[in-house]
Amino acid sequence: MVETRVRRIMTAVVIAISPIGVIAAFAQTPAPKPPPPKSPTAADWAAVAKLPDFTGVWELSFGGGRGGGRGAAPGGAPQGPQLTTAATAKRKQLQSEAREDNQTANCLPPGMPGIMGQPYPMEFLMTPGLVTIVIEAYTQVRHIYTDGRALPPDPDLKFHGTSVGRWEGDTLVVETVGFSPLTEIAANVPHGDKMRIVERFRLADPDTMTIQTTVTDPDVLTAPYTSARTLKRHRTWTIAEYICEENNRNFVDEKGKAGINLNQAGAPAK
Amino acid sequence: MTRAMLKLLTATAVVLISGATLAAHHSFAAFNMQGEKTISGTVKQFDWTNPHTWIWVNVPNEQGVVETWAIEGMSPNFLGRRGWTKSTLKAGDKVSVVIRPMRDGSKGGMFVRATLADGKVLLQTGEPTEP
Numbered sequence: 001m002v003e004t005r006v007r008r009i010m011t012a013v014v015i016a017i018s019p020i021g022v023i024a025a026f027a028q029t030p031a032p033k034p035p036p037p038k039s040p041t042a043a044d045w046a047a048v049a050k051l052p053d054f055t056g057v058w059e060l061s062f063g064g065g066r067g068g069g070r071g072a073a074p075g076g077a078p079q080g081p082q083l084t085t086a087a088t089a090k091r092k093q094l095q096s097e098a099r100e101d102n103q104t105a106n107c108l109p110p111g112m113p114g115i116m117g118q119p120y121p122m123e124f125l126m127t128p129g130l131v132t133i134v135i136e137a138y139t140q141v142r143h144i145y146t147d148g149r150a151l152p153p154d155p156d157l158k159f160h161g162t163s164v165g166r167w168e169g170d171t172l173v174v175e176t177v178g179f180s181p182l183t184e185i186a187a188n189v190p191h192g193d194k195m196r197i198v199e200r201f202r203l204a205d206p207d208t209m210t211i212q213t214t215v216t217d218p219d220v221l222t223a224p225y226t227s228a229r230t231l232k233r234h235r236t237w238t239i240a241e242y243i244c245e246e247n248n249r250n251f252v253d254e255k256g257k258a259g260i261n262l263n264q265a266g267a268p269a270k
Numbered sequence: 271m272t273r274a275m276l277k278l279l280t281a282t283a284v285v286l287i288s289g290a291t292l293a294a295h296h297s298f299a300a301f302n303m304q305g306e307k308t309i310s311g312t313v314k315q316f317d318w319t320n321p322h323t324w325i326w327v328n329v330p331n332e333q334g335v336v337e338t339w340a341i342e343g344m345s346p347n348f349l350g351r352r353g354w355t356k357s358t359l360k361a362g363d364k365v366s367v368v369i370r371p372m373r374d375g376s377k378g379g380m381f382v383r384a385t386l387a388d389g390k391v392l393l394q395t396g397e398p399t400e401p
Contacts, residue, residue: 240346
């Protein structure tokens with residue numbers, strides 16, 4: 001009896017202390033200390049009101065009278081990324097596979113940087129310490145922390161990476177690291193582990209936003225890859241729902257063959 | 271100019287003019303983008319859904335047997351900003367639709383334009399109607 005009791009107590013002690021051991025083991029490299037959490041004050045909200053107003057719904061300008069805004073380098077024609085020898089070989093290999101489509105046909109979102117080039121609007125929200133971008137395409141969201149925190153030294157790999165921002169005058173400068181291997185720099189250009197994206201957001205006039213995007217990736221690019229986009233604010237618009245899986249009939253198989261499912265049995269019931 | 275170059279230019283122009291939204295989600299690989307086919311019949315169902323709208327049209331074939339065609343269109347998000355609603359097409363509407371047919375010959379294609387019984391022409395391109 002006594003032995004059983006002792007064993008029970010011992011088990012309880014082991015359970016009680018083991019999480020501490022686990023935490024201690026993981027705490028060897030101290031992460032940068034985040035600012036102490038607090039509720040935003042009236043002064044914090046007042047400070048947001050003094051920033052350039054990015055709030056509202058924006059859409060990329062496309063060619064055809066709306067002043068082309070997609071992928072063009074500043075002050076010039078669209079220019080592709082300059083690749084290392086290895087990345088050039090990789091692109092050639094991927095091109096030779098002649099894949100008919102990419103995974104967005106299966107409703108996988110493109111992630112960064114492609115998600116910022118979609119022909120659907122985006123809504124910018126500004127709150128103390130945070131700029132949030134609600135992206136209509138694929139119903140995506142980006143969080144840009146402007147509370148002074150540092151980028152994580154060993155970030156999880158995510159479709160949109162991890163972003164922090166700071167204001168340089170009237171420009172929001174956003175740095176992003178830690179990207180999922182499922183995202184790519186451009187068509188047939190996969191990124192490396194060290195890809196870093198810097199975006200500079202500013203208002204060119206009250207309803208025009210420019211975003212200059214610079215991708216660096218020492219394993220893939222021989223020079224920073226910069227592109228510029230122009231967005232127009234649509235004050236009467238709201239963001240619509242976009243559930244890609246609602247009625248997706250397109251697909252691409254593992255060999256890259258594209259197809260469409262025309263079986264009406266799969267159509268939503270009416 | 272070589273034929274291949276011309277083809278590439280045409281394809282690029284099509285993407286730029288009509289297909290930006292479509293291209294964002296998937297490629298045109300399944301469609302014959304140089305082909306054009308007109309189908310006439312009765313709307314069976316209109317799917318006002320993402321990532322694409324689908325018009326199901328009942329079309330009598332040469333033997334008089336009714337076959338259902340599936341026509342892929344732009345998303346409700348894109349069309350909703352260009353004057354379309356979920357009631358723009360209704361079951362029972364007589365319609366004539368120009369499509370880029372499926373490459374594999376199956377009964378489907380990509381929407382180009384439609385003409386209703388009263389002569390009204392429906393397009394899926396153009397500028398948004400709201401500022």
